[in-house]
């Protein structure tokens with residue numbers, strides 16, 4: 040439990056972080072600021088992780104994203120805003136067992152104007168009825184896991200997400216909050232938490248995944264961020280289809296005034312064509 044003084048500092052850090060807030064529309068920024076002042080605010084994803092996730096959402100442009108652990112909707116509203124305004128728009132499905140927290144998230148989503156891009160699923164990720172809903176709405180291009188943080192809970196969730204035919208699509212990316220060694224050792228009741236569950240999963244499937252666990256000193260805070268994707272996806276890309284898809288080029292594929300912005304993409308393509316011609320002539 041943080042002291043009042045510390046919480047004031049944390050709230051100020053969230054209000055002043057221009058990186059993640061730079062991804063938001065003005066309407067969403069206003070609602071996020073309101074949530075920051077709410078008593079239930081503690082527990083939301085830290086600004087560094089939100090900033091990186093926001094950039095990834097703009098680069099990858101997932102059509103279907105899943106979040107486990109909505110809490111009061113801070114990250115859900117943030118993600119939905121970016122997904123909606125991507126050149127290739129996407130939607131978010133988000134799961135939460137705490138009904139009061141989920142109701143608050145719904146109301147803020149309406150106020151932020153992002154409700155059309157969010158499907159709220161009540162229940163725990165490991166509940167059978169939740170699995171049925173997620174199977175019907177998936178598979179997902181991106182999964183963000185930020186739920187119980189317990190070793191046992193995360194272990195079950197990893198199986199549901201990564202098993203063959205699970206919630207994560209073949210070429211999808213799983214992102215995990217709170218993966219650091221520091222957190223694994225901090226809460227004995229979590230029995231090694233997210234990190235232990237992840238490391239055990241990777242050890243059980245030694246050649247099946249790429250992974251990256253960002254933590255200090257390579258990450259600015261003790262929460263960290265992890266990423267996992269299937270190795271098959273990488274091998275297929277290497278051996279097969281080399282073409283760059285338009286949405287991958289559109290790193291700035293961002294809707295302004297409702298229109299996708301292609302200027303940078305075409306500028307880049309023109310340069311590439313010019314260089315190729317020169318190479319052919321000189322080569």
Ligand SMILES: C[S@@+](CC[C@H](N)C(=O)[O-])C[C@H]1O[C@@H](n2cnc3c(N)ncnc32)[C@H](O)[C@@H]1O
Nearest residue numbers: 082083084108109110113114163164185186187
């Ligand atoms: C750290 S908070 C999520 C914060 C949220 N991602 C954000 O950044 O705004 C974790 C949430 O996960 C929820 N939770 C716990 N176990 C869960 C489970 N098995 N499935 C889904 N959510 C769960 C908790 O009730 C809590 O609201």
